[in-house]
């Protein structure tokens with residue numbers, strides 16, 4: 407009987423992108439900064455600088471935005487307007503969602519505001535109360551003409567203030583936005599600063615957004631509070647690995663945690679993959695042992711390989727040579743620059759810089775804050791070295 411119940415237990419790990427983990431580990435510094443920004447906006451009558459989270463793929467930028475939305479809901483009963491930027495149309499989408507938020511806020515009863523996550527990602531508003539999803543339809547006159555972003559934001563903030571509420575704006579994948587739209591956004595947000603709107607803006611982007619600094623990024627965003635996300639330090643990685651199992655009453659042995667940590671290297675995406683397959687391998691047992699972790703290893707490796715393989719296959723033969731040289735250079739420099747890579751290739755920097763630029767444009771590699779080159783997917787360097795060896 408117990409075995410059947412254990413077998414039916416849902417897997418508590420969330421492998422994949424944009425999947426909120428059951429146990430969100432670490433990132434205290436960012437959550438504290440966001441908590442403070444929300445307090446400043448809610449109580450001090452000031453609009454704080456936007457928060458910008460940058461980091462490679464799969465480190466948890468999107469789910470961290472979700473955690474900030476959770477704080478806004480639980481601490482302040484504020485709704486969140488969320489937009490994922492694409493090459494076009496960010497301004498229109500944002501305007502439309504602000505209008506939806508306004509409709510929602512108009513019906514907001516100051517005495518009985520929902521303390522649950524209210525995320526506006528379309529005309530239908532998703533509200534999550536303690537894990538139960540629900541939808542709130544916002545009445546809107548479809549014939550109402552679309553107004554510009556500045557007007558929409560002003561009217562939404564006026565409504566919010568009347569109701570004693572505020573607004574969290576989360577913008578994801580901002581590196582995709584067209585420069586003109588970034589400038590429009592920066593201008594509109596900056597205009598609101600003297601008004602002291604209860605508005606907090608939290609942005610997530612790949613590190614290439616930094617490249618838009620120095621002219622291409624609006625000053626208002628350039629002067630934002632920047633936070634870099636990378637892999638989790640090992641204590642947080644352990645919590646992310648063992649927490650979901652513990653909560654689901656099938657704890658992981660310390661040895662299993664260490665074995666899985668060695669495979670995932672603190673990379674949040676890989677942690678969820680590792681936990682997922684270890685959980686699967688332990689069906690019927692009431693603990694996850696190191697044997698289960700070892701049995702899951704091939705599945706975990708295959709899943710992560712897929713991630714690297716798709717990037718590799720997207721590269722031309724010359725670009726692959728560059729990637730292999732970068733992976734080799736990593737062995738002697740933690741964040742090699744173009745010069746180190748060119749040295750491995752035995753070429754002049756200028757002769758191979760076009761390869762570096764193409765790979766940066768494709769988003770396979772990026773330049774970190776210190777000018778070093780890195781793979782956008784953590785762990786890819788090691789995979790490339792293994793792949794190169796096998797050929």
Ligand SMILES: Nc1ncnc2c1ncn2[C@@H]1O[C@H](COP(=O)(O)OP(=O)(O)OP(=O)(O)O)[C@@H](O)[C@H]1O
Nearest residue numbers: 423424425427431463464465466467468469674675
């Ligand atoms: N702090 C964390 N604790 C536990 N798991 C996490 C944490 N952060 C992220 N994850 C997990 O890592 C995976 C990737 O998260 P997410 O999609 O937010 O990454 P991302 O940085 O937004 O990636 P991309 O750049 O591709 O959009 C998800 O499975 C998520 O559950």
Ligand SMILES: [Mg+2]
Nearest residue numbers: 423424467468
């Ligand atoms: Mg994301």
